[in-house]
Amino acid sequence: MMTSLHSFLFIALPYLTMGVFLVGTFYRYKVQSFKVSSLSSQFLENEKLFWGSTAFHVGMMAVLCLHLIAFLFPRTLLAWNSYPIRLILLEVTGFVFALSFLAGLILLFVRRIYVPRIRVVTQWTDLLIEVLLLFQITLGCVIAVLYRWGSSWFASDLSPYLWSLVRLNPDLQTIIAMPEIVQAHVVGAFLILLVFPFTRLIHSLVAPLHYLWRPYQQVIWLWDRKRVRDTRKKWSEHLPKNT
Amino acid sequence: MDIRSQISMVFHLDKCIGCHTCSIACKNIWTDRKGAEYMWWNNVETKPGTGYPTKWEDQDIYKGGWKPAKNGAIKLRGAGKRQLLNIFSNPNLPTIDDYYEPFTYKYLDLIESPEGEVQPTARPVSLITGKPIDIKMGPNWDDDLSGTPDFARQDSNLKALSPAQSQAMFQLEKMALYYLPRICNHCLNPACVASCPSGAIYKRGEDGIVLINQDVCRAWRMCVGACPYKKSYYNWNTGKSEKCILCYPRVEAGLAPACMHSCVGRIRYLGVVLYDAEKILQTASGEEQNLVDTHLDIIVDPNSPEIIRAAKSNGIADSTLRAAQNSPAYKFVKQWRLALPLHPEFRTLPMLFYVPPLLPVMASVAAKDNDPKSLNPIAKIWDDTRVYDTSMDKVFGTIDEARFPLKYLASLFSAGDEAQVKIRLKKLMAVRIYRRHLTVGDIQANQATQALDEVGLTAKDADAIYYLTSLAQFDDRFVIPASHREQALEMLEFTGDVKGCTGFGTKEHPGRGP
Ligand code: SF4
Numbered sequence: 001m002m003t004s005l006h007s008f009l010f011i012a013l014p015y016l017t018m019g020v021f022l023v024g025t026f027y028r029y030k031v032q033s034f035k036v037s038s039l040s041s042q043f044l045e046n047e048k049l050f051w052g053s054t055a056f057h058v059g060m061m062a063v064l065c066l067h068l069i070a071f072l073f074p075r076t077l078l079a080w081n082s083y084p085i086r087l088i089l090l091e092v093t094g095f096v097f098a099l100s101f102l103a104g105l106i107l108l109f110v111r112r113i114y115v116p117r118i119r120v121v122t123q124w125t126d127l128l129i130e131v132l133l134l135f136q137i138t139l140g141c142v143i144a145v146l147y148r149w150g151s152s153w154f155a156s157d158l159s160p161y162l163w164s165l166v167r168l169n170p171d172l173q174t175i176i177a178m179p180e181i182v183q184a185h186v187v188g189a190f191l192i193l194l195v196f197p198f199t200r201l202i203h204s205l206v207a208p209l210h211y212l213w214r215p216y217q218q219v220i221w222l223w224d225r226k227r228v229r230d231t232r233k234k235w236s237e238h239l240p241k242n243t
Numbered sequence: 244m245d246i247r248s249q250i251s252m253v254f255h256l257d258k259c260i261g262c263h264t265c266s267i268a269c270k271n272i273w274t275d276r277k278g279a280e281y282m283w284w285n286n287v288e289t290k291p292g293t294g295y296p297t298k299w300e301d302q303d304i305y306k307g308g309w310k311p312a313k314n315g316a317i318k319l320r321g322a323g324k325r326q327l328l329n330i331f332s333n334p335n336l337p338t339i340d341d342y343y344e345p346f347t348y349k350y351l352d353l354i355e356s357p358e359g360e361v362q363p364t365a366r367p368v369s370l371i372t373g374k375p376i377d378i379k380m381g382p383n384w385d386d387d388l389s390g391t392p393d394f395a396r397q398d399s400n401l402k403a404l405s406p407a408q409s410q411a412m413f414q415l416e417k418m419a420l421y422y423l424p425r426i427c428n429h430c431l432n433p434a435c436v437a438s439c440p441s442g443a444i445y446k447r448g449e450d451g452i453v454l455i456n457q458d459v460c461r462a463w464r465m466c467v468g469a470c471p472y473k474k475s476y477y478n479w480n481t482g483k484s485e486k487c488i489l490c491y492p493r494v495e496a497g498l499a500p501a502c503m504h505s506c507v508g509r510i511r512y513l514g515v516v517l518y519d520a521e522k523i524l525q526t527a528s529g530e531e532q533n534l535v536d537t538h539l540d541i542i543v544d545p546n547s548p549e550i551i552r553a554a555k556s557n558g559i560a561d562s563t564l565r566a567a568q569n570s571p572a573y574k575f576v577k578q579w580r581l582a583l584p585l586h587p588e589f590r591t592l593p594m595l596f597y598v599p600p601l602l603p604v605m606a607s608v609a610a611k612d613n614d615p616k617s618l619n620p621i622a623k624i625w626d627d628t629r630v631y632d633t634s635m636d637k638v639f640g641t642i643d644e645a646r647f648p649l650k651y652l653a654s655l656f657s658a659g660d661e662a663q664v665k666i667r668l669k670k671l672m673a674v675r676i677y678r679r680h681l682t683v684g685d686i687q688a689n690q691a692t693q694a695l696d697e698v699g700l701t702a703k704d705a706d707a708i709y710y711l712t713s714l715a716q717f718d719d720r721f722v723i724p725a726s727h728r729e730q731a732l733e734m735l736e737f738t739g740d741v742k743g744c745t746g747f748g749t750k751e752h753p754g755r756g757p
């Protein structure tokens with residue numbers, strides 16, 4: 001049975017989320033660029049951060065990748081899962097990374113509460129996002145245990161729903177049929193994306209991958225003096241020359 | 244040839260009185276903010292000592308700077324593209340405790356405490372947590388060799404000495420010290436720029452000032468560990484790194500940076516040098532034993548017609564060229580070869596040079612140790628038998644028998660090459676001998692000429708060195724070409740528009756983001 005709550009959670013909320021995410025991110029990046037930062041607190045506390053942050057980030061990246069694969073290439077994933085051994089391998093790997101994700105987050109959360117120096121640099125958005133993530137990962141882990149072989153049913157049942165959203169033709173059939181705990185996990189994901197631009201999560205969008213391609217040294221010229229000093233041209237003609 | 248101009252600095256260490264006025268001038272203008280309290284873009288250290296942050300020179304700890312790699316190349320010691328994997332937790336990052344926990348005192352308690360049996364006190368509180376703290380460390384707690392066992396004896400440069408030599412340095416009657424004021428060196432091959440994953444740090448083409456674009460910095464903190472001089476600081480409040488900006492708004496207007504303007508000892512000189520940018524990589528990857536010479540070779544002669552032509556075709560303005568020709572930095576560094584870079588072995592090609600200190604070296608004790616102390620009948624004080632040896636029996640004798648091992652100075656200023664330090668100390672000495680001949684007159688003319696000849700200086704050089712060291716006026720010490728006014732204005736105006744053009748790159752109110 002489709003209720004109005006369903007249509008709110010699975011139609012209105014995702015579109016609202018996407019809209020807020022795009023506009024919010026653009027605004028943060030363009031207008032508030034100074035305030036876009038990973039806000040690292042390693043400088044104030046190092047040891048707990050090492051364990052917490054590493055476990056958290058590595059686990060998070062792996063889990064996120066697996067979810068993305070299931071969303072983007074459901075058929076490939078199903079084909080891979082057609083051999084039980086591969087399926088089990090994938091599920092176990094995913095679960096281990098999820099646990100690392102969870103353990104890292106708990107450690108970071110505890111650190112945030114108990115280290116006085118870190119409490120000083122804690123904002124309510126940090127707590128908000130950490131609680132949301134905690135809720136989301138815990139749900140994810142419970143689902144992985146209760147409803148076995150999530151990589152397969154994600155690809156076969158959840159992906160079509162998500163793709164129907166992308167195609168602007170929402171089809172709630174599969175999602176409504178899912179257990180409530182899975183539905184909560186999906187809603188949790190939307191909520192996280194909704195607040196994403198206004199929390200420290202935004203730093204993941206400015207991850208410095210371009211560093212790998214750029215030359216080490218950077219010299220920036222405000223003026224191409226040769227052109228500025230050329231009296232035959234308009235004096236104001238100038239281009240920043242970046243080498 | 245790719246001639247570029249660079250604002251370069253010279254600090255004359257014999258003149259530094261360790262007053263920290265420079266640090267305060269800088270602090271009051273730039274780092275008097277939340278998150279920046281612990282930063283001293285300009286700091287003054289006592290040498291021997293561990294400095295600020297503790298043991299910054301020890302690259303086994305912080306892995307800063309460049310190191311030679313295979314087939315003659317160089318690579319960043321603790322940062323770089325491969326080290327991007329450390330981004331979640333940078334193992335080479337100094338933490339606040341390596342600097343010191345910033346503090347203040349509850350002064351109001353002195354006034355507002357209720358009347359009682361005991362005097363109220365102003366308790367120290369942390370500027371981070373606001374809680375009372377037990378102060379363990381400050382930015383200059385090793386001042387004047389205080390706490391010698393904890394600080395001076397831990398100096399990383401003592402590694403270069405034999406145990407006996409370093410033991411000898413700390414005998415009470417031999418103990419010596421000098422001050423080492425430090426700011427960002429605005430290097431030609433900056434490790435901070437190379438290590439920044441965001442590409443926020445850059446060198447300005449026009450004047451070589453190294454800046455961090457505050458809009459692009461994302462707190463990846465790589466520069467903090469990568470700068471071997473620890474002159475890039477992490478602002479724990481805004482989540483942005485900051486560093487000395489060489490007071491660029493002042494320099495653009497032709498004014499001296501605040502630390503230099505306020506320097507009480509007048510030890511600081513600032514001027515333009517021209518260098519050949521094509522040679523940067525080659526110079527930075529040179530053999531360690533030649534590093535000082537190759538480093539100085541990259542700076543070119545602003546009077547040579549060929550260089551002038553190349554500079555002009557590169558768009559360097561006439562005013563800048565004129566400043567380069569009158570540059571006190573060029574005179575100290577190249578013309579007289581009196582100044583040395585700090586730790587050239589870090590291979591960032593620093594553009595701040597130091598005239599090494601002669602005083603602690605020649606301060607050998609007069610051989611009157613056997614005399615009993617005598618009470619001066621007039622002054623009613625005990626005559627100190629331990630005085631500076633100012634005798635001139637042996638020209639340069641005191642340098643050879645220095646009580647401050649030359650090896651120690653060489654470890655700081657010439658990658659261990661004692662000859663480089665020695666010739667410079669001898670030059671300083673020769674100028675003194677020459678001046679003593681002129682003013683006191685107890686040294687014969689031939690002795691003075693002989694001293695100058697031996698170090699390859701002429702009487703004219705000696706006069707000029709004497710003038711620039713002792714008498715120089717403001718405009719002699721700071722020769723700064725102003726940006727052309729109309730361009731200077733637009734430089735400020737364009738700061739926010741063009742990604743990383745000049746300045747901080749931000750027009751926003753600098754606050755902590757969510
Ligand atoms: S001294 Fe200054 S320019 Fe050189 S590496 Fe350090 S921060 Fe960069």
Ligand code: SF4
Binds near residue numbers: 258424505510
């Ligand atoms: S103001 Fe000048 S003399 Fe005083 S400590 Fe600084 S550099 Fe030395």
